[in-house]
Amino acid sequence: MKHTDLVIHPGFGFERGTTPVQPSVCIDNKRAQKLCKYVFGASASTSIVSLQSVSHLLQHTPEELRLGFWIVQDRKEYLSVGQPSQIVQGRTLDISGARSALISMMQDGIAFIDNHYELGTEDSFLKGLPAKYTTRHVNSPYDQMEKFKGVVVCIAHILYGDFDFVERYRSDYFKTLFPKRTDDLDKIIAKLPEFKKRFAETGAVI
Template sequence: MSTFKSNVFEICDRVAEEFPGWEFKSGQFVNKTLKHSDLVVHMGFGFKQGTTAVVPSISIDNKRANKLTKQLLGFGRDTSLVNMMSISHLLTHWPRHLPLIPTIVDDKDVFLEFAKRTGADASGVLSLTESYELFRGVLKDAIWFIGSHYDLSSEQALLNALPPKYTTRHEKSPYDQLESQKGIEYCIARVLLGDFEFPLQYQSDGFKTIFPKRTDELESVIAALPRLKERYARTGQVI
């Protein structure tokens, strides 16, 4: 028996079929055509009582960076992550009448009637049928952003060109590519390239960030630098 969630995923499957190299699995669009990295568009679904918000983000999952992160920190993480809300002004296929976080509902008529009676916000509410164009627009915008803000010509080129450079939609959405966990992942990307000085620079008081640095994670990376540096000198790789 179909459910609201399975119906949403079926629509996403149909969208993915339009774009060579892409598939939809586990709530996200994924492209695995590169040997060194996976391209991912997370949809940010949160299913509850026949509704789900759509909060998409774009990530690059470099396989060696993920492996090194697991070795040093005990868990994997996206090598690069961009919330699509923060770049909404750059998107050309996102339906302009929709708010930054639209909602898909199983029964729009029932939802609108409930909103009318209770005064609930019904702006940006889409039916399953209407969600198709939204999902298609999200993927088209994400593919454009990946192609124009990342160098996918080789693994080294990708890592060297990090972090992606872009403007955010306003000052309340700060450029955060060197903040918190993203800063740690950039340190790991630099280590993969043989740059063992950057994590030390990032740790220093002279390197200013908007949000507090993840000092425990940073210390784990820095503690591993001597052995990683020695391995790099022997083999030309840290992993």
């Protein structure tokens, strides 16, 4: 898309012929990334969702692989070490047979994006954040307003002229599970006069 890159990240980390597959959906709005870099000195994804946290919503990935799996260069040799459990065996794929699992992972990522983001226009996408979904388990909390993810949602609000949201989010009235990134929020708040002036003059913050 012109305004936003849609990425399905497999979570690869190859080492000695093995890699975990821990996929996530990463949505990168170009203006949000640019504003993040302006405020914080580094860009960040506009929305990130681990597919493991929404494994109950996946339909294409085989059930035993929905919480992640391993791809190994030689499955037989890999499983010959120790006494791996049935769960480990079921989640370990030989590299020669991993193609269908990776295709399924991509299909689930695409389906999640289609079902949880408003992508018709950039404005509708930004106003639809954060993505709304249920998580698979109480130990996998909904985290779209937590830590730096919450900071980036504030950035998204600023892009379409909602300058009050960041102060509401920073206040004690807005409850989060984890401590808020108040230092980062204060950096945004310090620049609000500049952002408001620019938005009034040009209709855009950046």
